[in-house]
Amino acid sequence: MVELTIDGLKVEAAEGSMVIQAAHAAGLYIPHFCYHKKLSIAANCRMCLVEVEKAPKALPACATPVTNGMVVHTRSDKAVAAQRAVMEFLLINHPLDCPVCDQGGECQLQDLAMGYGESASRYKEPKRVVFHKPMGPLISAEQMQRCIHCTRCIRVGEEIGGIMEVGMLNRGEFSEITTFVGEAVESELSGNMIDVCPVGALLSKPFMMSARTWELARRRSVSPHDSVGANLVVQTKMDRVMRVVPFENEDVNECWISDRDRFAYCGLYTEDRLQHPMVKGCDGQWHEASWSDALQAVVDGINQVREESGPAQIGAIGTETATLEELALLARLTRALGSDNVDFRLRGDGAALDGALSGAPWLGLPIAGLNDLDRVLVVGSFLRKDHPLFAQRLRQAAKHGMQLSLIESVTTDPLVPVAARMTVAPSACANALAEVAVALAEQAGQAAPEAFAGVQPGESARAIAASLASGERVAVLLGNMAVASDQAALLAANAAALAQAAGGTFGFLTAGGNTVGGYLAGAVPSQGGLDAARMLAQPLKAYIVLHAEPRLDSDLGERAVRTLQGSALAVALTSYRSAAEDWADVMLPVAPFTETSGTFVNAEGRAQSFKGVAVPVGDTRPAWKVLRVLGNLFELQGFDDETSESVRDTVMVGGLEGRLSNAIRTAPGLHAPAQGLERIPEVPIYRSDALVRRSQPLQEHVASAPPRAAMNAATLQALGAQDGDALRISSAHGAIELPAALDPAVADGAVRIAGAFEQTAALGCGQGQITVERI
Amino acid sequence: MRGGRTLKAVIPGGSSAPVLPADIMMQTNMDYDSIAKAGSMLGSGAVIVMDDTRCMVKSLMRLSYFYFEESCGQCTPCREGTGWLYRMMHRVEHGRGTPEDIETLDSVAHNMMGRTICALADAAAMPVRSFIKHFRDEFVHHIEHKDCVVSKYL
Numbered sequence: 001m002v003e004l005t006i007d008g009l010k011v012e013a014a015e016g017s018m019v020i021q022a023a024h025a026a027g028l029y030i031p032h033f034c035y036h037k038k039l040s041i042a043a044n045c046r047m048c049l050v051e052v053e054k055a056p057k058a059l060p061a062c063a064t065p066v067t068n069g070m071v072v073h074t075r076s077d078k079a080v081a082a083q084r085a086v087m088e089f090l091l092i093n094h095p096l097d098c099p100v101c102d103q104g105g106e107c108q109l110q111d112l113a114m115g116y117g118e119s120a121s122r123y124k125e126p127k128r129v130v131f132h133k134p135m136g137p138l139i140s141a142e143q144m145q146r147c148i149h150c151t152r153c154i155r156v157g158e159e160i161g162g163i164m165e166v167g168m169l170n171r172g173e174f175s176e177i178t179t180f181v182g183e184a185v186e187s188e189l190s191g192n193m194i195d196v197c198p199v200g201a202l203l204s205k206p207f208m209m210s211a212r213t214w215e216l217a218r219r220r221s222v223s224p225h226d227s228v229g230a231n232l233v234v235q236t237k238m239d240r241v242m243r244v245v246p247f248e249n250e251d252v253n254e255c256w257i258s259d260r261d262r263f264a265y266c267g268l269y270t271e272d273r274l275q276h277p278m279v280k281g282c283d284g285q286w287h288e289a290s291w292s293d294a295l296q297a298v299v300d301g302i303n304q305v306r307e308e309s310g311p312a313q314i315g316a317i318g319t320e321t322a323t324l325e326e327l328a329l330l331a332r333l334t335r336a337l338g339s340d341n342v343d344f345r346l347r348g349d350g351a352a353l354d355g356a357l358s359g360a361p362w363l364g365l366p367i368a369g370l371n372d373l374d375r376v377l378v379v380g381s382f383l384r385k386d387h388p389l390f391a392q393r394l395r396q397a398a399k400h401g402m403q404l405s406l407i408e409s410v411t412t413d414p415l416v417p418v419a420a421r422m423t424v425a426p427s428a429c430a431n432a433l434a435e436v437a438v439a440l441a442e443q444a445g446q447a448a449p450e451a452f453a454g455v456q457p458g459e460s461a462r463a464i465a466a467s468l469a470s471g472e473r474v475a476v477l478l479g480n481m482a483v484a485s486d487q488a489a490l491l492a493a494n495a496a497a498l499a500q501a502a503g504g505t506f507g508f509l510t511a512g513g514n515t516v517g518g519y520l521a522g523a524v525p526s527q528g529g530l531d532a533a534r535m536l537a538q539p540l541k542a543y544i545v546l547h548a549e550p551r552l553d554s555d556l557g558e559r560a561v562r563t564l565q566g567s568a569l570a571v572a573l574t575s576y577r578s579a580a581e582d583w584a585d586v587m588l589p590v591a592p593f594t595e596t597s598g599t600f601v602n603a604e605g606r607a608q609s610f611k612g613v614a615v616p617v618g619d620t621r622p623a624w625k626v627l628r629v630l631g632n633l634f635e636l637q638g639f640d641d642e643t644s645e646s647v648r649d650t651v652m653v654g655g656l657e658g659r660l661s662n663a664i665r666t667a668p669g670l671h672a673p674a675q676g677l678e679r680i681p682e683v684p685i686y687r688s689d690a691l692v693r694r695s696q697p698l699q700e701h702v703a704s705a706p707p708r709a710a711m712n713a714a715t716l717q718a719l720g721a722q723d724g725d726a727l728r729i730s731s732a733h734g735a736i737e738l739p740a741a742l743d744p745a746v747a748d749g750a751v752r753i754a755g756a757f758e759q760t761a762a763l764g765c766g767q768g769q770i771t772v773e774r775i
Numbered sequence: 776m777r778g779g780r781t782l783k784a785v786i787p788g789g790s791s792a793p794v795l796p797a798d799i800m801m802q803t804n805m806d807y808d809s810i811a812k813a814g815s816m817l818g819s820g821a822v823i824v825m826d827d828t829r830c831m832v833k834s835l836m837r838l839s840y841f842y843f844e845e846s847c848g849q850c851t852p853c854r855e856g857t858g859w860l861y862r863m864m865h866r867v868e869h870g871r872g873t874p875e876d877i878e879t880l881d882s883v884a885h886n887m888m889g890r891t892i893c894a895l896a897d898a899a900a901m902p903v904r905s906f907i908k909h910f911r912d913e914f915v916h917h918i919e920h921k922d923c924v925v926s927k928y929l
Binding site for chain 1: 843844845846847848849850851852854855856857858859862863866879883886887889890891892
């Protein structure tokens with residue numbers, strides 16, 4: 001530690017830290033623009049100039065390392081003169097259009113100009129004109145003359161997003177922040193540029209000109225879209241959500257959120273929102289109904305099924321983005337009705353996975369622990385797209401020597417240096433893990449594990465093994481695609497065996513904001529009930545579907561809809577009409593996460609509760625209340641909860657000790673290679689749940705481009721097709737037509753076809769064999 | 776001097792060094808200490824000698840244009856200040872100056888000095904301050920008469 005004096009205050013600071021950090025830690029504010037605690041130091045704005053005794057000139061506090069006995073004055077005449085001079089320079093070419101600027105009221109330049117600026121300008125020359133820049137559907141760069149060239153956006157893109165998509169063009173007074181020629185900013189973390197921009201140069205495009213900052217109420221919430229559970233500040237005006245920004249939580253999302261967390265709110269108030277309970281009449285038409293009539297229709301219908309066909313004909317399906325309370329009450333209701341058919345995982349083979357799990361699968365380590373890992377193997381994941389903020393943490397870890405290895409089906413660029421990788425078809429992932437395990441044993445001079453007898457590791461498997469063996473803090477993490485595959489149990493067993501052999505941690509990245517919570521809430525079959533895949537494959541008599549949109553969320557796609565249509569009663573608890581109107585018999589409008597209280601349990605098992613932040617639209621009610629009332633109407637026991645907190649406390653009683661477990665009960669082994677072509681069922685980042693899919697700006701993003709059948713040159717040649725040719729693709733569930741696309745990144749024998757699109761709904765979203773032919 | 780003209784000023788150390796008028800320069804030796812005592816520096820060692828046909832306002836405008844062009848734009852004072860200096864000088868030279876401009880020029884140059892990462896801001900500011908210090912009359916004449924004091928020679 002180093003001791004120095006700042007403004008007469010004795011301050012202790014870590015060696016190598018900067019004066020501004022020491023000052024901020026001591027509660028002394030030093031004005032600054034380009035300095036950001038999470039970014040590298042640029043020292044170009046010069047706003048933080050301070051007087052340091054024995055130094056002839058004022059020094060920038062952000063770039064001056066602390067030394068023992070240093071005496072710093074941040075408010076002396078010399079320091080303030082320097083700061084005022086810099087402020088004058090910053091303002092001469094700034095348009096001073098605060099009254100029409102969206103940043104007005106939350107602008108660092110505006111705030112500091114109040115303290116360090118003059119009331120009138122001495123600058124009489126014409127001001128600089130800077131052309132607007134197209135940056136895509138999320139970021140507005142319409143008023144670039146407001147830019148003060150702090151370069152924070154460049155640094156956040158490069159250091160946090162991992163990709164340089166904006167840069168500085170030209171020199172001197174003509175330097176401009178711009179994207180590369182004509183290209184939009186496409187990073188999944190791009191919205192953070194808006195947050196770090198200290199002026200109104202980079203603004204949120206969807207929020208533009210819709211409210212002033214002082215009109216907004218700020219309410220805390222938690223993002224449901226991925227398993228990070230990013231902490232949010234949801235800003236509302238007249239109780240409607242206007243904007244979402246991060247709430248800083250060093251252990252979870254630090255001060256960042258992904259664009260999915262930030263812009264998904266645009267899907268909240270679409271035309272498609274279900275405003276009132278709806279019941280389908282005998283005429284096949286939808287009719288608005290009162291809550292009591294609609295609930296009575298549900299109770300009567302389900303009671304009839306119970307009496308005529310038995311409770312085992314009732315199935316309940318939730319989603320991985322529903323709250324802990326909703327899933328707990330859904331499970332409680334289903335079981336109280338006498339059925340065990342309850343599941344919240346619409347993708348993958350839930351039953352097989354349940355056979356392998358011995359508790360709620362989780363990350364296996366704290367989220368913040370990702371930064372400290374030194375060897376990581378990620379299996380079956382589109383890491384950057386599925387978990388933007390986990391990828392961000394691994395990016396930081398890579399700066400300290402972390403080596404990332406990947407086993408995947410498409411050679412993706414995680415924007416983290418990749419030490420070694422295997423790109424294999426989905427069905428070959430389990431064997432790829434076996435290869436790495438055998439290589440690891442060989443390198444340690446041990447016999448190969450029995451389960452993997454006869455496996456000959458290839459060169460890339462040896463490289464992954466060598467990387468894993470050379471580290472101390474090792475993790476093997478299973479991604480969303482691996483868990484959603486029909487071989488999830490085998491992949492988990494092999495990955496767990498590998499992690500154990502490497503002396504590391506085995507973990508699941510987990511898909512949704514409440515995947516871990518769904519297991520804790522007991523929303524999975526436990527006494528021989530059906531999982532979601534089986535419920536949706538063969539019609540039951542009655543269904544209760546919570547938040548899910550089976551056509552796009554389920555592996556079975558349109559086949560799931562046909563199954564639901566074949567039931568006697570399908571009840572949809574949904575926020576959106578189009579999610580259910582073609583299969584449901586009763587639609588109950590329930591609140592998205594912004595309009596209900598609840599809890600999400602993220603990948604590390606952190607239960608984060610939140611309150612409703614906006615007024616429910618129309619007759620919308622929180623789903624947990626609807627389920628509780630249904631329990632009362634069925635006259636069942638255990639539905640007396642007055643608050644969502646009491647539901648949560650019932651679930652979380654006894655804490656998480658022993659309930660999170662990545663121990664795999666099934667044996668590792670090998671998988672016979674699949675014949676023919678396989679599908680790589682990608683879920684694009686902005687198609688991951690019902691809310692995201694309805695956010696217009698995210699749908700305009702290039703990541704939501706219409707699906708194509710992407711394959712490598714060899715596969716394309718074998719089909720006799722060329723890039724752009726129309727193809728007919730059929731799976732076990734149905735057939736579709738798509739254009740072919742040449743993508744050298746795709747593994748041999750596999751075709752990358754995005755799911756969760758209307759265009760591919762007939763095919764479903766599952767992994768498995770497909771046939772492809774030219775038409 | 777060539778053509779029998781009289782010496783007007785010397786910039787003894789490259790364009791960033793403060794200018795010295797003839798009377799000071801002629802009493803000074805060209806060594807580090809003497810030049811420093813006289814208020815300038817040997818700098819790069821490039822010497823610019825100006826006779827009485829040179830307009831100091833136009834000369835300073837040209838120097839300011841050079842630094843305006845050369846600024847990389849990284850630090851605020853230099854990125855904004857070099858352009859400001861050049862534009863003011865351009866105005867004064869072209870007869871659109873105002874009496875306050877002289878003080879503003881001096882003050883802007885002062886505000887730039889010692890506040891940037893590299894020395895280019897200082898280099899841009901030193902000529903401005905020294906030209907105004909030693910040749911203020913020419914600036915005043917330019918502003919008052921919208922004309923050059925030396926134009927009659929040309």
